[in-house]
Amino acid sequence: MATRTFGAAVQRNIDDRLLTGRGHFIDDIDLPDVAHAAFARSPFARARIASIDADAARAHPGVLAVYTCEDIGHLDQDLPLLIPHQSLIGARTQRPLARDDVHYVGQTVAMVVAVDRYTAEDAVRLIEIDYEPLPVTVELEAAAGEGAHLVHPDVEGNVAAHFVQNSGDAASAFARADHVTKITVRVERSCAAPMEGRAVCARWDRITGQLTVWDGTQAPISVRGGLASLFDIDEDRVRVIAPDVGGGFGQKVLFFYPEEVLVPMASIGLDRPVKWIEDRTENFVGSTQERTQVHTIELAATRDGEVIGLRDSFLHDTGAFIPYGIAIAQVASTSIAGPYRIPNIEVEFKAIYTPTVPVTPYRGCGRPQSCFAIERAMDKLAEELGLDRFEVRRRNFIQPDQFPWKREGLLFADGLAVCYDSGDYPEALKKCAEAIGLDRLDELKAEARSRGKHLGLGLGFYVEGTGLGPYEGGHVRIHPITGKVYVNTGLAGQGQSHETVFAQIAADQLGVDPKDVIVVEGDTGAFDWGVATFASRAAVVSGNAIHKAAAKAREMVIEAAANMLEASKDDIELEDGKAKIAGSDRAVTLAEVATATNPLRYAFNKAAQSATQFAPASKHDGPPLAEGKAPGIEATDYYSPPYSTWAYGCHAALVEVDADLCSVAIRKYVCVHDCGNMINPTVVEGQVVGGMAQGLGGALYEKIIYDEDGNPRNAGFMDFLMPYATEMPKVDIVHMETPSPLNPLGVKGVGEAGTIAVPATVISGIEDALKPLGAGHFHEAPVFPHMIFEKLEAGDKAA
Structure with a gap:
């Protein structure tokens, strides 16, 4: 060739x-006679709807229609559950418009369609909804505990799903272990925050019976099939177009959001185009989020640091509904052993309803949580055994000649046993150590101390099942x-x-x-x-x-x-x-x-x-x-792939902490990654660096905060922190290419790779930097300045 x-x-x-400036996004679509939709959303996390009076809104000049659950006919039903699973105990999905009660702040209750967006928004404020607030339990651990207020009255203990998987004999491994390390880690909730929010524009052609929907979705063909079914239209009469879309990161793969159903419904009913463009506040309260998990992980090891068993029990916050099934928790549970040759594994999780925005995959999909858990546990094991962090990992890596490495009993998201197809984990660690300057670490730490700062080395290794x-x-x-x-x-x-x-x-x-x-x-x-x-x-x-x-x-x-x-x-x-x-x-x-x-x-x-x-x-x-x-x-x-392909990588960071200001700066960041044969190295680097930026947010900045009543306290860019470009370190990327034997091109996925290991890497660097000051361990992500202050203060008191 x-x-x-x-x-x-x-x-x-x-x-x-x-x-x-020649991109073409949904808000650039300007159809003749287009109407605009706006939504009334619940201001309460849990409440009964006593009554809805929309007469004033319907009478408002320029309003074409107002819809409540009583006005949407057969669409007044639960939206589809996308990925059923036998572990689901009380699977609940929301209706397009709430009936009888609401389950989170931001849930859609009514829709107004008017001649323009301004009129629609004004009319929403004229809808009088009488709510009877109900008590709530917001925090994940409390929602899973005794006496918690229920998000769904018929779902006992707020448990949406309960799943246990075993590979090998974990009980036997722990019984014969020389040493057991046990830690609890917590990863907080975040959101995708794409530059462009969600958007839908629909046009019904009564003459041809053709429905055309412009949707900022990651799944146009799936949306087409769903719309055809919901509206009883032949699929060849439904066309779904996703034009330029300003970021998705998993948030836009869900179907259906209520708006995706209601906007086409209104277009059909009014026989004219209807458009809805999500604003930023709506994106924070109406679009799905991810991340909150609490893991209690145990490692059973020999005195030489060989890990012979792993137990992990974790809670997963699924929000008020579970439209995507257990995908996030399942991916987390099957990634928990990382790149390590651990023969005996027991992992259990419960997906818990909380009265918050529903949870679906966000870039990483459970892997940042499991990576944080296993990597923090490996660091703790090394500390307790008096071993070097790098050496403990070397002793436990799956070796290149041991692929394919199968974990029988752990079923990945594709329904098949986890099977790592190829890789060279020891070489990735070696390259990472060289690139970060491990041999100069003592010298670099001394130089930082001379400036009144404290330098630490962060380390994280990830694996990622790709190509589902x-x-x-x-x-x-x-x-x-x-x-x-x-x-x-x-x-x-x-x-x-x-x-x-x-x-x-x-x-x-x-x-x-x-x-x-x-x-x-x-x-x-x-x-x-x-x-x-x-x-x-x-x-x-x-x-x-x-x-x-x-x-x-x-x-x-x-x-x-x-x-x-x-x-x-x-x-x-x-x-x-x-x-x-x-x-x-x-x-x-x-x-x-x-x-x-x-x-x-x-x-x-x-x-x-x-x-x-x-x-x-x-x-x-x-x-x-x-x-x-x-x-x-x-x-x-x-x-059709026979198995998922497994990409992997090793991250290291030089993290500098100012103990007086409790501030953190990344002085150097290295990412060694392997996504098989690279189609385009520049594109790969863009994906890795972009993912790393979102991972940095999860390490130091991003946390969706709810008060005790379930109200989001930072639903906007004024209060929700994300890294600025000036806070992004230069990322030194080292490419490795181990072709996957599973597909003709030898490729593996890379879209989420940059995100996964960043919290584990940066936070281990903070811990290493502050270890001489007695600050203890950091087992939560993200780490905020006040947390550093509290750790340092506790260290001073202990000293």
Whole structure:
């Protein structure tokens, strides 16, 4: 293959359009006669709805309709449970509009549709809703305890799910252990905070019976199927388009949010387009969140530091509803052993309802919590045994010759036993130690002390199951006039560079420049079948489907070109947009091949052929397409992964703490990662650094705070802290490439990789920095300045 761009740092195809302001987001869609929706949301975490009086709102000038649960007909039902599981005890999902009672601040209670957004918002304030507040228990541990107020009266103990998994014999391992380390760690709630909130615009065409929905979703094909079912419309009459989407991070993969159902409903009922754009406060109280878990983890070890058993029991806060099933908790539980060769594992969790915003996956999906738990426990084990942190990890790593490493009894999110496919964990740790300057650590700590500061080394290692099935597809077509290659996929992007990496995959097969490949995604009218963009799966599943489809198209080009050039197929090369005979200048362009393989070109005599306006006239006398072959150059294929592929990485940080100000600064940050064969190193680095920024938020800044009544206290960027660009350290990235044996491209996912290990790494660095001051252990994330102060004060008192 003469032209190869796979693995090259190709510039992103989309950059020019976005950076010059030519992006096209849902709020840019300006349909004639479009109406606007706004929502009345609950101001209480738990309350009965005694009455709703919407008469004044309905009478307000410019209001087209007001909807309560009484006005939405058959849609007044629980929204779908996306991922059922046998461990679910009391699975509850919310209704589009609350009936009888509410379960969290921000729950939708009524919708107003008006001629403009201002009128709709004004009318919402005219709706009189009589609430009877109910007592609540907000904190996770309390909600799981005796006497807690119930979020759902019929769900005992607020337990949404209870699941226990075993691999090996943990009880026996603990019975014969020389040493047991036990800690409890807590990771707080955060939110995705994408630049663009959620948005929906719907248009119903009464004449054709066609429903078109523009939705800022990560799952357009799934949304199409759900809408068709809810509205009893044939799927081919529903088109869902996800245009440019300003970030998702998992928050936009859920379907259905109430607004995704109600806006199309209003469009159908009013026979006119309806649009809703989420504002920032709504994003904090109406869009799903993640993270809060409390783990009690125990390690059974020999006196030499070999871990022979692990027990983990944790609580998972699922918010007021559980629309995504146990996915987050299940991923956390099956990632808890990290990269370590631990033969005996017992992990148990309870998913607990709290009267807060519902919880669904956010970038990392349970892995930051489990990584924090196991990495903090490994540090504690090393301390208790008087061993070096690096050495304890070395002694417990799965070795390169032990792959595939299977953990029978631990079922991952794909329903299969955890099976790590490939990697070299010792080498990643070695490279990380070298890059962070471990051999100079004492010198660097001394230099910091000379400036009145305290320097610590943070360390964290993660594994990440990526490329979840069941499948994705790809369609590749060569345009007969331009010769450009069109790639259609069922995915939707939110900044992952699909337009570039998918183009590179197809370009390599067809011998063209990636800029001559047009990737069409996020439109159910362009590709019929697929799942969604989530779980670091696009490159693995869609990438391989596109690779397979492009390989088919390549064979078609070679066969047709060989006939056109009267050559052997073995002598045809694809390069620079041409099919040519190797070692000669005889060639045909891909456009000519695509034109020649269209039978329409041979439906006329030569004179008619040269005069036709359908396409450029072919220069060849007979159709090169063999009898029985499909016309044109286009192919479709699908890929279903046998197992998830497991990426991994090692992070290290030099963390400087000012004990007087209780402030933290990252002086150096290193990420060694392995996502298999890299399609585009620049894109990979962008994903890693972007993920690391969100991980830093989880380490030092981000916590959704609820008061004792369930009111969010920081539902906006004024109060919810996130890292500034000036607080982001430069990240030194070291690439490793261990090809996955599970797929033709040898790739693994990377979208969430940067996030997972950051809290464990940074917080272990804080602990190491303050150890000489007697500050003790930091087993909560994030760490705020007041927590450092309290630890230092407690250390002083103890001294």
